[in-house]
Amino acid sequence: EAQVTQNPRYLITVTGKKLTVTCSQNMNHEYMSWYRQDPGLGLRQIYYSMNVEVTDKGDVPEGYKVSRKEKRNFPLILESPSPNQTSLYFCASSYGTGGIHLHFGNGTRLTVT
Amino acid sequence: KQEVTQIPAALSVPEGENLVLNCSFTDSAIYNLQWFRQDPGKGLTSLLLIQSSQREQTSGRLNASLDKSSGRSTLYIAASQPGDSATYLCAVRRNDYKLSFGAGTTVTVRA
Numbered sequence: 001e002a003q004v005t006q007n008p009r010y011l012i013t014v015t016g017k018k019l020t021v022t023c024s025q026n027m028n029h030e031y032m033s034w035y036r037q038d039p040g041l042g043l044r045q046i047y048y049s050m051n052v053e054v055t056d057k058g059d060v061p062e063g064y065k066v067s068r069k070e071k072r073n074f075p076l077i078l079e080s081p082s083p084n085q086t087s088l089y090f091c092a093s094s095y096g097t098g099g100i101h102l103h104f105g106n107g108t109r110l111t112v113t
Numbered sequence: 114k115q116e117v118t119q120i121p122a123a124l125s126v127p128e129g130e131n132l133v134l135n136c137s138f139t140d141s142a143i144y145n146l147q148w149f150r151q152d153p154g155k156g157l158t159s160l161l162l163i164q165s166s167q168r169e170q171t172s173g174r175l176n177a178s179l180d181k182s183s184g185r186s187t188l189y190i191a192a193s194q195p196g197d198s199a200t201y202l203c204a205v206r207r208n209d210y211k212l213s214f215g216a217g218t219t220v221t222v223r224a
Contacts, residue, residue, distance in 0.1 A: 092157075
């Protein structure tokens, strides 16, 4: 089954404790991206990658890191999480760089206390 | 920076009524525009994608139009059903490959 898998689904952590949210897709997609969703603000793009070893900042990259060492994986790293990073995070992937429908994971709800 | 606005934020209609959802964007230099559906606790499901050179796309009861010059897109859902209850989001892919989303319109279809 074609899918984008995020783990974990729920995560509660404390300020400053490094964490990684994993994202994996099985569709051989070139494009992968991360978003955060906050009430009233919609989804905002954090980082995106157009292929292996190619990443670029979205609109809200501060406090986040990503890597794309393999085509199927695109982990999101929070080196020192803060309470303002409490949010619902989504990973997505698509063929090419923009012409094909995005496929989304089911989300990771992160709480930073 | 691209700003995407969806009005209204919420909408409640009786079953069978046609739905009209609006999306406006500030920068007409777009690559494409997509409409998504989001169910509670779930990710987003792509409904329709309109390339910048197209005026509309149709899929079943759904029809989306795009007017780049005025910075507007409209999603029409014909003969609404309770199963159409969800949040609908539009997203604009800019020419720099970044994606900007609206905050969404939450639709409730009453049986």
